[in-house]
Amino acid sequence: MKKLINNAEDVTVEQLQGFGIAHSDIEVQFDPNFVNVVGGAKDRVAIVSGGGSGHEPLHGGYVGMGMLDAACPGQVFTSPTPDQMFAACKAVAGDQGVLQIVKNYTGDVLNFQMAADMLRDDGIDVRNVIIDDDVALKDSLYTAGRRGLGTTVIAEKVCGAASQEGWDLDRIAALCKKVNLYGKSMGMALTSCTTPQKGSPTFDLGEQEMEIGIGIHGEPGIERTAIKSADEITEILANHILEDEAYTRNLSEWNAEKGEWVDVETIDITFEDGDEAIAIVNGMGGTPVSELYTVYHKLAEVAGRHGVKIVRNLVGNYITSLEMAGVSITLVKADDEILRLYDAPVNTPALRWGI
């Protein structure tokens, strides 16, 4: 293992220390660890997310005006804990409540649900929306369901803009669910990655192999095959997304009347001829941006062939897996409301425009 680290146990805290100095408009808190906008959300809905470290700029890099109000980083590839989430939400919540945006990984979901229970007991109005957009998984009955990928970035951007416009909590939660149903993603890996704690690769991938449908912690995907060209790989990922049928699953949601978490049947969209979309061509951490543009070139062509017009795009590293080489593609169907909120000003370390 060759890494720019001091001690493996200290990487999360040292990263936060540097982040705090680099971005003086964002506050960094320790024990429990979280980052938050100065002054909190006050008279608007607070937007909060979090997850394991190692996926930077997600989520801390999206804290700032027009996006997240706070983010909780866990240990590398490990969910943060409810006390972090509770403290982060308490720190930024005003009188309009908190939306938690949660990627669908078992640890993240369970910890955020516990935090939501604690916040509710503390008198804070909280909604908890799960993002599960990874089309590599077809079946939710025998797995923990589709994982959360790039749609999370769009959900955080759009919900942050809605908060700035003064939307109430129920309306923002409904918007977040819509973005999740409109978004589909899929990734692939050319190489594995090494967490500082483990010191050896998370999984083994041969020199001439690739894994299609990889998860952001190296979870297995659809298949492991011989490596193909950028165009062929892009075609595989894009076709899976664009031809994915409506996906039905149960998502856990707090039912205030029953006073318990209930499963709600949820069905997403399929892409249709004439749709407009926001695209992310996302590097997994170890792939040069030049290669991502090669992928984007082919993606635009494949999308066009399906009658889907890409009207906004992000090409770069937005949700990474340490130094893994590879790419994930996200397409989010964009209606007028989503596009307007996407275009609204944002000022965060990793996304900044309109200011």
Add this chain to the structure above:
Amino acid sequence: MDRAMGGAPAVLTGSAVRRWVEKSAKVLAENRAYLTDLDSPIGDADHGNNMDRGYKAVLEKLPESDDIGELLKAVAMALISKVGGAAGPLYGTLFLQASKPLTGVREMDGAALAQFFDDAVAGVKMRGRSDAGMKTMLDTLIPAAEAFRQANGDGDDLAAALRAAVDAAEAGMKATIPMRAQRGRASYLGERSIGHQDPGATSSYLILQALADVVAEAP
């Protein structure tokens, strides 16, 4: 062994609960590498480290009290804030749910312990939205709770009923080997999760065994 005439005690006291927590911490520390090895092929190779870190925090936070509800709540809160991953909220909810009816309680008889196990199982089922047969800690806990209730109803003393629960827990833990995981990160492996013992089922077995040992050793 300094045991009273007539066998094991009829009640679990607050001080026995504290000894259970200390014994659990010791056993989990000893089995740290074993649990992490079990977690490597089907998880993310951190279960032993996470449980060890969690129970070390529990020892620091454990109050000098004989109030069982207060003790178990302290266990829950320390695990919730220190374990992370899925095991933190699952074990945290287990102890939190089971502690709720026990506030102010300083000793538990067999019936109270049977209720404790049922509350613990209900908490894990609720938090994990899971049930028996999905290759999780519930495959250890559900048969253990059932065996304990059965043995206690048959008039077994606390130590014998806990021994029956541990035997059922061990069988349940081993039964996870041929199962296909349906929850957590292991579920993404599908068929490839078959043939591996579930690490969560194993840590649950170790914690139950610690309880049975503490009661069997009780003065």
